[in-house]
Amino acid sequence: MATSPxxxxxxxxxxxxxxxxxxxxxxRRPGGRTGRVRRQVLDAVQAELAERGYDELTxxxxxxxxxxxxxxxYRRWRDVGGLLADVxxxxxxxxxxxxDTGSLQGDLTALNEESQTxxxxxxxxxxxxxxxxxxxxxxxxxxxALWEDRYLRCEVIVARAVERGxxxxxxxxxxxxxxxxxxxxxxxxLLRTPPDPDLPARAARTAVLAASAGAFVSxxxxxxxxxxx
Amino acid sequence: MATSPxxxxxxxxxxxxxxxxxxxxxxRRPGGRTGRVRRQVLDAVQAELAERGYDELTxxxxxxxxxxxxxxxYRRWRDVGGLLADVxxxxxxxxxxxxDTGSLQGDLTALNEESQTxxxxxxxxxxxxxxxxxxxxxxxxxxxALWEDRYLRCEVIVARAVERGxxxxxxxxxxxxxxxxxxxxxxxxLLRTPPDPDLPARAARTAVLAASAGAFVSxxxxxxxxxxx
Numbered sequence: 001m002a003t004s005p006x007x008x009x010x011x012x013x014x015x016x017x018x019x020x021x022x023x024x025x026x027x028r029r030p031g032g033r034t035g036r037v038r039r040q041v042l043d044a045v046q047a048e049l050a051e052r053g054y055d056e057l058t059x060x061x062x063x064x065x066x067x068x069x070x071x072x073x074y075r076r077w078r079d080v081g082g083l084l085a086d087v088x089x090x091x092x093x094x095x096x097x098x099x100d101t102g103s104l105q106g107d108l109t110a111l112n113e114e115s116q117t118x119x120x121x122x123x124x125x126x127x128x129x130x131x132x133x134x135x136x137x138x139x140x141x142x143x144x145a146l147w148e149d150r151y152l153r154c155e156v157i158v159a160r161a162v163e164r165g166x167x168x169x170x171x172x173x174x175x176x177x178x179x180x181x182x183x184x185x186x187x188x189x190l191l192r193t194p195p196d197p198d199l200p201a202r203a204a205r206t207a208v209l210a211a212s213a214g215a216f217v218s219x220x221x222x223x224x225x226x227x228x229x
Numbered sequence: 230m231a232t233s234p235x236x237x238x239x240x241x242x243x244x245x246x247x248x249x250x251x252x253x254x255x256x257r258r259p260g261g262r263t264g265r266v267r268r269q270v271l272d273a274v275q276a277e278l279a280e281r282g283y284d285e286l287t288x289x290x291x292x293x294x295x296x297x298x299x300x301x302x303y304r305r306w307r308d309v310g311g312l313l314a315d316v317x318x319x320x321x322x323x324x325x326x327x328x329d330t331g332s333l334q335g336d337l338t339a340l341n342e343e344s345q346t347x348x349x350x351x352x353x354x355x356x357x358x359x360x361x362x363x364x365x366x367x368x369x370x371x372x373x374a375l376w377e378d379r380y381l382r383c384e385v386i387v388a389r390a391v392e393r394g395x396x397x398x399x400x401x402x403x404x405x406x407x408x409x410x411x412x413x414x415x416x417x418x419l420l421r422t423p424p425d426p427d428l429p430a431r432a433a434r435t436a437v438l439a440a441s442a443g444a445f446v447s448x449x450x451x452x453x454x455x456x457x458x
Contacts (some may be wrong), residue, residue, distance in 0.1 A: 018303045021320050075359050117359045129361035130363075130419070134359075134360035134363050135360075140421065143418065144421045147419070147420050148420075157276075172250075175431070175435075178412050178415060178416065178420075179408075179412055179432070179435050180414035182411035182414070182416075183407050183408055183411045183414070185411070185415055185419055186410070186411035186414055186415060187407065187411075188408060189419065190359070190376070190414055190418065191373065191377075191407075192369065192373045199442040202356075202404070203408070205444060206436075206439045206444040206445075207435075208443070209438070209439045209442035209443065209444045210436070210438045210442070211456070212442065213438035213439070213441065213442050214438065215434060215435040215438045215439070216435075
């Protein structure tokens with residue numbers, strides 16, 4: 001799942017306390033100075049985080065790296081938690097969509113491969129962002145909202161599979177998506193096992209087999225679909 | 230999975246730099262002063278971590294809470310990373326085994342329920358330990374070793390299911406166990422969704438259905454088992 005903020009355009013939104021220009025201004029002028037400053041600052045947050053880690057992340061360091069006056073950063077983002085929350089908000093502003101490969105197995109494998117690539121990238125930006133979410137309540141809320149948004153966007157994978165007749169109507173999309181993706185995060189983030197190139201496809205296949213066996217259908221009516229095949 | 234150090238006896242092992250008594254001494258006298266001091270100190274680490282969090286965790290605070298001289302703590306454990314690593318080592322010293330309920334579904338559900346209980350306990354000791362593992366390299370190695378040990382101990386669940394004829398011989402125990410348990414950790418630790426009382430059994434059932442469909446058998450010979458049933 002692309003939780004990587006690297007794809008972020010950082011254009012559409014700005015922090016609510018965006019100073020004297022009015023809260024709506026950044027939305028009207030996404031390419032203007034407000035948007036540009038935000039992009040510079042959030043890029044600097046990510047670079048500092050990936051290279052130096054949360055403990056070294058400071059408003060002053062971010063301002064210096066971004067080439068922006070520190071007072072601007074303090075006024076708009078207040079503290080490190082505010083910066084991180086905005087990194088997650090900006091990451092959710094992209095137009096990311098899961099790949100459409102033509103099959104459920106293919107779509108889930110592509111999703112897992114994207115996650116594995118992001119989680120093993122150097123510098124370890126996504127891992128650093130996940131780690132930061134254990135440090136700051138604001139970052140935790142930010143990453144939670146981003147995850148929920150990503151899983152919602154992935155529900156189309158299940159809808160397409162239902163349309164193709166690969167899955168019964170009434171399949172619980174979120175449960176299937178969590179089952180398909182959780183092993184990749186579990187291995188790489190919690191268990192810290194070395195990346196296994198087969199893991200993305202294998203975890204996808206497990207979820208597909210479970211789905212075909214009716215694991216994600218709670219309505220007995222829908223389950224009749226499976227028994228009749 | 231019981232990664233909770235609350236069940237720790239803390240008796241069988243001591244840090245390698247255990248001072249002038251010789252490295253083997255604590256193993257011979259687990260109930261002696263060395264073992265007692267270790268237990269007091271590690272209990273204090275867990276209490277401080279759960280109540281105050283990693284940022285407030287200090288050698289001095291731990292020593293004061295444990296009622297142990299700070300020089301003793303510095304000498305034996307060196308720093309916060311050393312203390313955390315030893316908490317994980319002590320947690321692995323217990324005689325924890327997964328419940329034997331008589332069925333694969335029952336065993337995996339019991340395992341997930343234990344994990345969900347530990348992850349949602351107050352004070353949040355297990356969550357605090359996971360968070361700490363993102364802060365300290367020593368803690369990260371400690372939690373990694375503890376996870377691997379726990380998954381090894383759980384392989385008996387799969388062996389029993391194979392014996393009962395619930396699973397084909399050649400079922401990859403670790404992959405099945407990760408598939409069964411990952412959704413609980415993913416939801417509670419990464420996605421931070423509120424605990425769902427149905428999740429432990431549901432995640433277990435998904436893995437059982439996938440296993441019955443041959444998801445964890447890589448050898449085509451073994452898979453003949455499934456086709457013949």
